[in-house]
Amino acid sequence: MRIIQKENNIIYKDVVVIGNGPSGIAMSLLLSGKIPYLTVNNHPDEMLAARLKNIKSSCLLTQDLEYLSQGLEGRSQNPVSLLMDALLHPYADLGYEFEPLLEFRKNGKEIDHVVLGRGPPGGSWHRIDPDVLTLSLGSWMALPGIPFPSCTVNEKRAFARDVAAYYEKYVTQMELTAYFKTNTLVGSLVSTVDEPNIQSAVSEGSFRDMAERVKSPIEPVNENNDTPCFLANALNCLLSRNNRKNRLCRRSKNTYQESSFKLKVNKSEPIIIPKYERKRSRSCCGYQYDLYQISQSLDSFANSVPSYNQLNSYSNDEQAARWIIKTTDTDTGNIQTYSCKYVVLACGANDSPNRLEMFKNKSDPECLVHDLRSLEAKLDESLKVADALDPVLVVGAGLSAADAVMAVRQRNVPVVHIFRGKSAEFTKQLPENMYPEYHKVHQMMNDGGSTYPHYKAYPEHSLSEFDAESKTVKLISGRGEEVKLNISFAAILIGSKPNLSFLPSSWKLGIYKDKDIEAKTNPLNINPFTHEVIGREGLFALGPLTGDNFVRFLTGGAVAVCSELYKRMNLI
Structure with missing residues (x-):
């Protein structure tokens, strides 16, 4: 049976997390408002202990993470990941099992977000052979707040099936289920800054169809030989029914009260839109339209093309949405589009085998x-x-x-x-x-x-x-x-690589621009203290994409991202 794809309206979120493995789960934990607080500042590392005693607040998100992570070494190349590992698993590599120096409390601001994943929470752990043992100790597979259950093999390493079950239960027990969207395949991610790419990312099929229907520009014709922004006016008039403001088109110096317009379609006979009377609704260029006649004439066109102005209407006035993510439900085939200010890549590194x-x-x-x-x-x-x-x-x-x-x-x-x-x-x-x-x-x-x-x-x-x-x-x-x-x-x-096919092929985001992204040899090039991808404002990454291949380091990347978001969103 063929699945008919249906596209729903655009959903706005402040943050969209791509990937629902342990990286995405850790990110969702912090975005839900559960943030880290120091409970003890007496660390076995004397230099770190000295820096911890100098901080004024116990909330880790308000601290200078660059200062606190100075001089730390370990199995991660990311300083904030090393800092969080030192606080959650002090001297773990030396065989010690000290208590964590911090705890996660529901004291933070909840940031509206969604976590997208192809399967249940836990990511690739559900696709690994269930009888394979983890490399890390079972206790190191835990995320903050819930310890990993005792292992059955020498009480040290865990079976993959137990790890997958733990992450799925973790999302439920930490009350994160509402943020997770499963059975979702991400098809494209485009920045609204790259305006020519917005259309293909948001409604690729619709724009292909439109390109076949409209071979030449739509040219308005009126009695005064004016050339107002007809396309934008038509769309914005449709949108004005929902009281959405236009921010794109410049206001014309001329005003026009009554005209008849002709749309040239495929260079054939023009479609005539009759004259219409003045109405209260006014376009961006000062023109007045009969919304019913406009909607009748342009219904199929407007429904297939979300305008840039429409996308921005989902964001706060002070800052427009930067990103457009198009997804497909793998069960129903339905297409869903998200717009957001910030994107976090947490999609792991095992999706595409070499x-x-x-x-x-x-x-x-x-x-x-x-x-x-x-x-x-x-x-x-x-x-x-x-x-x-x-x-x-x-x-x-x-x-x-x-x-x-x-x-x-x-x-x-x-x-x-x-x-x-x-x-x-x-x-x-x-x-x-x-x-x-x-x-x-x-x-x-x-x-x-x-x-x-x-x-x-x-x-x-x-x-x-x-x-x-x-x-x-x-x-x-x-x-x-x-x-x-x-x-x-x-x-x-x-070996394997992350599946980043939803990113534009022209983007070269790795440390080595001429090579594909790989967790070990060519991770994403990020700011080490915020985990923002260099050259892509509002795009963050954590986990294997940034070289953190062990679960115990994932929380550090989430803390780096959340700390930066709190500052940008004035939540501190």
Whole structure:
């Protein structure tokens, strides 16, 4: 059944948060009015303790975050993230479990906002294999206010399914449900400053249709040879029924009382709008119109084109909306447009798997997958009808590839593992006593598989040919040696990127302008103390997009953004 798309009226919000994972949840917590207050200023770090004793107010949003975060070091490149981590998890990297030095109270101003996400609150945690264990300790997966439940594996790490359930319950228990809009796909984000792009972002389909209908400019014709702003007048007269003020068109020096207008459509016979009598409603150029006749003649046109003036009418008088976000409900197909002053990008970094060059711009064959969950589903389905399978090809040398190797071997299916380096380096910062499974895979990769059943490693090899019909692949080594193999499935697990397809392609927002945005190698270029994207006023980001890849650092980015919003909105 084909879903008919219907576009609703524009909804204004002060802030729109794109992404409903832990980053978006943390942001919503602060925007709802639950803000951090210092309860203790005696920190184990003497230098930080000295700075905390000098502050006058216990509300962290009112502080000089740049001053407080001086000299802090850790696993984040963002100073406010390090500051919040030091206050929420003092000396956590040294193995200590001190009590937090702050608490979140419902003392702040509620900022009108909406959090947009494709699935339930928790983001990509709902799409991860539920049996995968977190890298972080379970206690570090918690957001402010509700501790993470005790873990079942050595009381240290948590299963992904427990993490997903925790975030979904967190939104309910912290009374944030009203702010979350699920099953929502963001199609476009455009700044109203870029006026030529507003139309395509707000009503792309409508403007395409209009372009086909109206090939030449609409030219008003009147007895005095005046050329008033007819298009703006027509739209603004329609809008004036709701008492919305026009801010765009300049007032004409001339006044005109009575005329007949001709609209040139597709250079064919003009459509005649009859003369009309004077009415109280007056246009931006001083012209008076019969609103009923205007609305009858331009009904379809006006309904399909939200004017810039209409968008601004949803914002406060002192500051117009800067951003237009167009979304689609993935269940119904309905299109919803939001206008807002501020946008927060919190969409994570795992939406788009990296692809080998030979698979780019192509649909994946049935035997090829890019995520662990899909691989396991295909294996389980195949093993129901076959006792044995050809080897599974795993490409990659990271943690995701290691998870795939373990999942395949647990099903007694052979694994062919290829990677470009001599070995993996993912165990350098993972203690063996806490991550024994990854150290086991690391040993297998170093050994090559000679002493491990159902495993064969091909270090310093790459995939040169892939035949989906015969399910054969050809590998090539750095020295040019070739190996041809039969496989049952292939899992290409070479990392992922954030899905920022809703941003204009001309925007180069990364630290390195010539590269795609990646959480580890090229995060968004932001102001480190406000998390505002450099060169895009009113656009903020936090979480993996800014290099914060661990949940324990996400609250810092939210605090940086909320502190700046409080100042700009005069809420402090």
